[in-house]
Amino acid sequence: MEQHSPSIRAQAVALMRQGVPNRTVAERLNVPRGTVGWWRSEDRRARGETYEQPTDCPRCTGRGFDQVAYSYLLGLYLGDGHIISKRKQHHLSVFCNAMQTGLISAAEDAMRKVMALPSVKQRHKPGCVEVKSYTKHWTCMFPQHGPGKKHERRIVLEPWQQEVVDAHPWEFVRGLIHSDGCRVTNWTTRMVAGERKRYEYPRYFFTNVSEDIRRLCTDTLDKLGIEWTHCTRHGNPYNISVARKASVALMDAHVGAKY
Structure with missing residues (x-):
């Protein structure tokens, strides 16, 4: 120097x-x-001073925040997000398919709307993009954070989080589907006038190993009047399916496919 x-x-x-x-x-x-x-x-x-990074954390400052963006971000976090919280490393990460540029932008936008001060960056990896927001205060906004994988610990919403989800349920479901779900086109065959014909129909899936997170999804779907079923594969009830025509139409209107 x-x-x-x-x-x-x-x-x-x-x-x-x-x-x-x-x-x-x-x-x-x-x-x-x-x-x-x-x-x-x-x-x-x-002088014996300890530096504290400026924060606009709603839980620490008491300020209002964009609840619509938070409900969506909560769904993204519970689905395919995680928080790193170490002594010198703090950030929220959401992993997105690199081809789904709309999802990448939506995740970044939601992070900025909930907390504007932390820096938000994109880290490109083969086939995916990691959207990262750097601050230790994401643990305040997502108290479900803890050691180990989410499916290995209890996942229960705090009362204030449940109030946000109740006020903006579609955004929560959209976040869950956009992270750990998909909209697909299934097909089957049926006999029509003595001739077997191919029949296609749209369907939504949400797949998550955590029973608690699946229950949060299905409880919210119930409140929205969406009919769903468990789609067990290899004996594991990890998949939630929405296939009824009226329910799919509602999902299309409020959720839509990842893009």
């Missing part, structure tokens, strides 16, 4: 104590921004 005179450092510290941003101090004194940041850190340490 380049050495600077004690007077330059003293000027920098004085400016920072007045609330001048690091970038401005660096430009004004012609000092690298990293050096200014280190001086600020050392000054805080000498």
Whole structure:
């Protein structure tokens, strides 16, 4: 690190104590921004101060938040999202199919609407895109976070979360389907006037190993008047199916396929 005179450092510290941003101090004194940041850190340490990252977390600040976006994001998180919460690493991640650019944009938009201050980035991997929002406060918004996989622990909504889901159930279902579900076209054959013909029909699936998360899905579907069934495969009831024509029409109107 380049050495600077004690007077330059003293000027920098004085400016920072007045609330001048690091970038401005660096430009004004012609000092690298990293050096200014280190001086600020050392000054805080000498004064016994602990730096707290600014936050707009609704649970910590009491501010209102976009409940429509949150209900959708909650569905995404419970379906195919996770939170990393370590000493120096905190972020919410939602994994999306790289071809589904609309889903990627929707996930990023929901994160920004719930908490605007944290940075949001996309990490591209083979076949998928990880949408990440960096702040330790996502654990405040998703208290279901914990050690291990979601299906290995109890998943129960807090009363305030249930109120949001009750107010915006379609957004919650849409988040679940867009993360761990799909809209497909099934087919079968039937006899028509003595001739076997192919018959196609649309169907929604939601697949999740967690019994608790599946129950949150089906409870919400019940409240919306959507008929559903368990579609057991290999003896495992991991799949929720919606195939009735009227129910599929409602799902099409409010959920739709991933895109």
